[in-house]
Ligand code: HEM
């Protein structure tokens with residue numbers, strides 16, 4: 044290898060070709076991460092529009108029709124554009140480094156799975172400018188609102204979902220193939236870092252459920268354009284069928300989002316506790332148990348739809364069970380900290396906040412699993428609060444922790460610790476101001492996806508909006524911190540950035556060279 | 568470093584302290600601002616009870632887990648000179664924290680099951696009401712009584728768009744509430760006409776999805792007269808936030824009087840179908856109906872929204888034969904957002920709105936559509 048990757052010094056064309064044609068796992072990881080961050084900002088902008096409109100009762104800024112497009116696009120962009128690609132990016136960067144592989148197993152497919160994503164989101168976003176507007180039926184797109192009653196742009200939405208699904212499936216196959224075939228000699232399955240384990244399990248979930256999502260949107264496509272009646276009661280179909288199919292994808296999907304986040308936190312907490320992860324094997328089994336359970340609880344999203352009572356009872360019991368393996372994880376993290384030697388750098392702060400706030404979201408999840416109480420919670424702001432505690436304080440906090448944790452390895456520069464901690468506190472406080480009151484709003488009776496509300500909800504909505512703006516600001520600070528680190532950060536060339544860090548990724552120089560582990564490492 | 572760790576510890580500690588306080592504030596706040604309402608039925612009470620049990624269970628576990636965590640964060644800090652130990656497994660505790668939560672869950676499953684059985688106890692009602700969700704209003708039909716009406720938002724657009732001050736009952740008022748008697752078991756049969764809606768009255772603990780082609784049942788029985796306000800809780804399009812539910816529970820005598828009055832109205836109405844209406848009468852009535860039921864999509868000026876909702880002004884159907892125009896309203900346009908209005912509007916209202924559409928905004932067919940024409944079309948099918 045006489046020649047490294049093209050830089051700007053080699054001219055624009057060479058530089059652009061490098062990124063477009065790259066098959067290098069680090070380049071592709073970087074692309075995924077930047078793409079997902081830009082989607083995060085886009086989805087965040089939609090959220091700001093929502094919270095600005097909800098700042099006060101009455102319609103001030105936008106029309107209800109556009110409001111519905113904003114809630115829908117916010118959900119879709121955040122789930123499929125921000126969170127999922129962020130963790131695929133981390134997987135691309137870190138899995139080969141963690142298992143001692145020179146690259147991903149299928150590098151060309153890796154390139155393809157990334158490069159179709161921007162097209163999917165360009166198509167999805169362009170629907171906002173089409174006649175009739177973009178998707179306005181919620182990220183769960185229940186039929187028949189999303190079929191018979193949908194704007195015409197729904198066909199583009201379906202196409203975009205298909206592309207995202209294809210991308211996810213390719214990415215997952217790649218991860219499975221890499222982990223199965225490219226581990227360094229001596230890296231047995233039960234020696235793999237937990238992040239690798241959680242990602243393998245996630246990849247299997249993805250391969251299993253993305254086709255189900257594809258099936259759901261294909262049935263929609265048929266109903267809309269080819270006269271079938273899968274979801275149309277007038278033609279002998281059943282709108283409830285849609286919900287079963289959607290949630291058979293949708294519930295595993297929420298674990299697809301959280302499992303890699305578990306993995307990240309399971310890397311970071313031991314590092315800053317200077318102590319090995321407690322209960323490694325029970326962590327692996329708990330992850331597998333959660334993944335299995337995630338397939339058999341889907342109808343807890345449908346308690347009010349009129350299922351027979353036997354069905355309700357089954358789905359209630361099964362859902363309650365998920366609390367057990369989830370609890371095991373939380374206890375393991377805390378016991379890892381017990382009798383450690385703790386320091387609280389930014390990644391650790393985010394990870395601790397993750398444990399606390401995710402557990403809080405787990406508690407509300409447990410409450411939601413009680414069907415009789417869910418009849419009151421369902422489709423209110425209580426549910427909105429629940430899933431933002433698990434998805435934002437869960438997945439997004441852990442993703443942020445990962446950025447601070449591995450940034451020195453990626454770019455060979457150290458971020459500014461004070462700035463990192465300031466950003467943490469702004470995010471932590473903003474998040475709680477934004478979402479804690481939403482529990483109260485939901486319990487007091489405010490339904491979700493409401494463009495306008497009665498006067499009794501005015502106070503908490505205003506508080507929530509203020510918190511949301513603060514939290515939004517914290518993301519701009521994160522962007523600033525990352526850019527300043529890359530441009531002006533203090534160079535750090537040590538292999539091991541963190542005193543307590545363990546694992547193969549900390550045996551290569553910083554910044555990680557373009558090619559690593561061309562010869563497999565020796566495992567102690 | 569030490570200072571910072573202490574500050575961190577303190578702020579996190581305050582969070583733990585706040586948690587139980589928030590918990591008890593929840594328990595006490597009667598001003599349904601923070602907590603689930605206890606409501607006025609057995610079902611809502613059951614939901615509230617299990618909700619409070621869960622809150623307390625979670626609070627206790629939370630204090631234990633977070634308390635331990637903060638202790639660790641305080642005691643085992645490097646800045647205090649803590650040296651890491653190296654243990655990383657302990658079968659005993661790992662089994663313990665798998666089994667104990669399982670037992671807690673099994674115990675909680677009992678009250679959870681009892682509560683759910685209560686929700687499903689819909690047998691032997693005294694009164695049955697069919698509730699149909701429409702974009703964006705509710706229809707209530709008293710089964711076996713021949714009484715049926717629409718209940719729509721009464722708050723004006725001016726209030727919504729800030730052109731007029733918001734009233735005290737902003738978005739919590741309807742044209743005609745559902746009326747129920749005290750002390751009677753009422754069964755609700757909920758269904759949808761177009762998309763899925765969901766009929767929710769928090770004080771009854773009833774939330775049932777209104778799915779087209781399907782009936783879901785809920786029930787309520789209360790001894791407390793009063794006005795209870797609820798909402799639509801399934802996203803159903805642009806009017807989702809604007810179709811509240813209002814239920815008035817009355818003493819039995821009052822209820823009977825109300826029902827008798829409603830029945831009389833229905834009989835009187837039936838006699839107007841055969842009446843010959845004048846063009847002016849139809850035009851006035853039709854404009855009202857149009858603004859209520861059609862303008863949401865086709866717009867007040869009849870121009871529709873290009874690409875989404877067709878214009879009525881100058882449309883070939885509005886200018887074509889009367890029978891075709893009637894057919895569109897009665898049958899709807901399959902596969903589009905244009906639903907059938909046959910069950911939603913009376914014959915008189917359908918005739919009036921057709922007459923209006925054919926003769927407003929420069930449409931000048933000049934014919935007159937009578938309620939009897941609509942009835943004939945309906946019966947010919
Ligand atoms: C202890 C674990 C959990 C339990 C018992 C649980 C339970 C539930 C239940 C019963 C609902 C349905 C509420 C309703 O619509 O009425 C729900 C909604 C939801 N949960 Fe969880 N949950 C848990 C953890 C998670 C995690 C880890 C995530 C994702 C990271 C998650 C994401 C969501 C989302 C996105 C929704 C709402 C979906 C929607 O309707 O848009 N939950 N959860």
Ligand SMILES: [Cu+2]
Nearest residue numbers: 294297343344
């Ligand atoms: Cu779920």
